[in-house]
Amino acid sequence: MTLPATYKAAIYDQPGTISTKVVDLDLPEPGVGEVLVNLTHSGVCRSDLAIMTNSWQTFPRPTLPGQVGGHEGVGVVVKLGPWTESSDVKIGDRVGIKWLASACGNCEPCQAGADAICFKQKISGYYTPGTFQQYVLAPARYVTPIPDGLASDAAAPMLCAGVTVYSALRRSKAQAGQWVVISGAGGGLGHLAVQLASRGLGLRVVGVDAGSKEALVRESGAEHFVDLAQFKDDSTHDKIVEHVRSLADGLGAHAALVCTDSNAAYAQALRFLRFNGTLVCVGMPEGRSVPIASAYPAVMVLNQLTITGSAVGTRMDAIETLRFAARGAVRSHFRVEKLDALTDVFREMHEGTLQGRVVLDLQ
Incomplete structure (x- = not known):
């Protein structure tokens, strides 16, 4: 196979602003x-938006x-x-590149099966070249195999959004039949x-979001949908909390996942829970x-409530998420654009x- 001498990539040309530039x-x-890896x-x-605009104060x-x-x-x-x-x-294998470009495999978190918080991690797209390009280098031991029968465009969102929420759901400890x-x-995550x-x-x-997203949320499998616009004047969050709890047997949910970066969502979420409930923090608010x-x-x-955070997921979480996708249990709602539309x-x-x-589509 003859490889090119140069290739196309999109760079953040003015970090701190929303701006990208396609270069060779x-x-x-x-x-x-x-x-x-020849990325398709x-x-x-x-x-990626937060990294480009320097919006996360937690990043050093x-x-x-x-x-x-x-x-x-x-x-x-x-x-x-x-x-x-x-x-x-092997050459010809179809593989995925995740949020973690690599984890060391030797530090205490890695040895505990928590490679998502590896002490020596390298983040793809942040001080390590990411995937907005046609070719990328990756550690052979850390790429993720893509199952046969799963299209490459459908697999891509699973490598971060999919594995992140799968890991979060597992950390919630919610069991089948629970709310x-x-x-x-x-x-994208939700x-x-x-x-x-x-x-x-x-x-x-129970899905919570803006009313314009109701069809997508119900199509995705939500039993109930809560339109935030109906509670826009609810400054104390009492009304939305009462409503959500009423939908979950009147007792509240066994678990709550915050998949948005909204501080208001975090202000409500803990109160959605019933006894022994677990709040899983996923979305990271920008700024303060x-x-x-x-x-x-x-x-x-x-x-007896629990609050826990969930950072992406392990290599095994990624493999299991892709297996769900290959079986058709989860499918990303997405559209395809070219690199210059970024x-x-x-x-x-x-x-x-x-x-x-x-x-x-990088081809």
């Missing part, structure tokens, strides 16, 4: 333990000009570097969470976040008008 880059050579598709995630360093973003890439291995024999990855409230249920909860794990779902409302010791003790996609995302996901 020199084709890299895989190093020790690496493979070269990449999902676009709200995390600002994004540099020239950074190639993206972390939901699918492509074909076209070249192997030295010492990749033990990885079982889960999903805030931001019509977003509509996948609704599907995995209802069709994959047998949970009963506020504490979770109602998380008083007495409330936590008397109701800036417009980010603007749409920033304005809150984007439903579902966007996948870039």
